[in-house]
Amino acid sequence: MRLIESRLSLTLVLLAGSLITAAAQQLPLDPIRERGQGVYPVYEGWYKNADGSFTFLLGYFNRNTREALDVPVGPNNKVEPGGPDQGQPTHFDPRRGWGVFTIRVPADFAARKLTWTINVNGLNASVPMHLDPNWFIEPFEDAGSKNRPPALRFERAGRPFLGPPIGVSAELTALAGEPLLLQLYASDVKPTANPGTRTRPSRERLDLTWTKFRGPGRVVFANPKPPVQDGQASTTATFGEPGEYVLRAEANDETGEGGGGFQCCWTSVHVRVSVRPAAQTTGQ
Numbered sequence: 001m002r003l004i005e006s007r008l009s010l011t012l013v014l015l016a017g018s019l020i021t022a023a024a025q026q027l028p029l030d031p032i033r034e035r036g037q038g039v040y041p042v043y044e045g046w047y048k049n050a051d052g053s054f055t056f057l058l059g060y061f062n063r064n065t066r067e068a069l070d071v072p073v074g075p076n077n078k079v080e081p082g083g084p085d086q087g088q089p090t091h092f093d094p095r096r097g098w099g100v101f102t103i104r105v106p107a108d109f110a111a112r113k114l115t116w117t118i119n120v121n122g123l124n125a126s127v128p129m130h131l132d133p134n135w136f137i138e139p140f141e142d143a144g145s146k147n148r149p150p151a152l153r154f155e156r157a158g159r160p161f162l163g164p165p166i167g168v169s170a171e172l173t174a175l176a177g178e179p180l181l182l183q184l185y186a187s188d189v190k191p192t193a194n195p196g197t198r199t200r201p202s203r204e205r206l207d208l209t210w211t212k213f214r215g216p217g218r219v220v221f222a223n224p225k226p227p228v229q230d231g232q233a234s235t236t237a238t239f240g241e242p243g244e245y246v247l248r249a250e251a252n253d254e255t256g257e258g259g260g261g262f263q264c265c266w267t268s269v270h271v272r273v274s275v276r277p278a279a280q281t282t283g284q
Helices: 002-017 257-261
Strands: 039-048 054-062 077-080 095-105 114-120 123-129 151-153 170-175 180-187 207-214 219-221 232-239 243-252 266-276
Touching: 039 095, 039 114, 039 123, 054 114, 054 123, 095 207, 095 257, 095 266, 151 266, 180 207, 180 243, 207 232, 232 243, 232 266, 257 266
Parallel strands: 170 266
Antiparallel strands: 039 054, 054 095, 077 114, 114 123, 151 180, 180 232, 207 243, 219 232, 243 266
16 A cells, blocks of 8 residues: 555656646646647656666646647757757647656766756746656556566567667658558566555456657548557558658556556557658659
8 A cells, every 4th residue: 555655646746846847837727728728748757777877757748638739849849958859759649648758868867957848838848857766667567566568569570669668669651641551569468466455457458559759740540549459450640741750659558548657557669750752643
């Protein structure tokens, strides 16, 4: 019970921390609207890598219920120092996005900080990233249940990706206006016993969601939540205009988005798509 309470408290602190610098312009408890509101960057915590470096995990909260926002990297979407581009999203779907990207920092990062700032719809919101011990997370295994993230592969026998997104996992090409096949193989192995205090729901599931992460134009998915059948899920994406895009695929088990606020156990991958102009045809 203490583990659950401490993690719940940490989740609330993380969310509150992302609202501090924006409070003067828009209160967290202001009425939720369909459009015209801001986006809050969210620092979800850090974990240590095998080589001694550290990784920051970040998401966002778009207060709008219907308005998706695009904020290019630059003065209105920046990570400092060392930015403005540190791999952050430029497309923000309505409501909460959990664990959408990561930033790796060196082993000697110590007491330094990074800050992610988003300025949109008149709201300037920032969140600091640091190695405070209270923000330590374990995205690769739930300490209570021993649950681990689902595995995503781009080929049935290909490399498995588990946990937070690290860089670009695959690269594809497409033509503007032409559907691009997106195919993933997904699996989720459960622990044989549950020694912890968390009780897993009786109905286990594996959900897959595709979203736009970056790109100059609109992306339309034939089914953004394709069902996983026999370990495979397929859909298509159609791009409104040429350019460089990044898509994000997220796999969730029965713990839900963000692992129910426990920062485990889900998997995200980023896919870069180079979109060329549609082929031109000439009449005879």
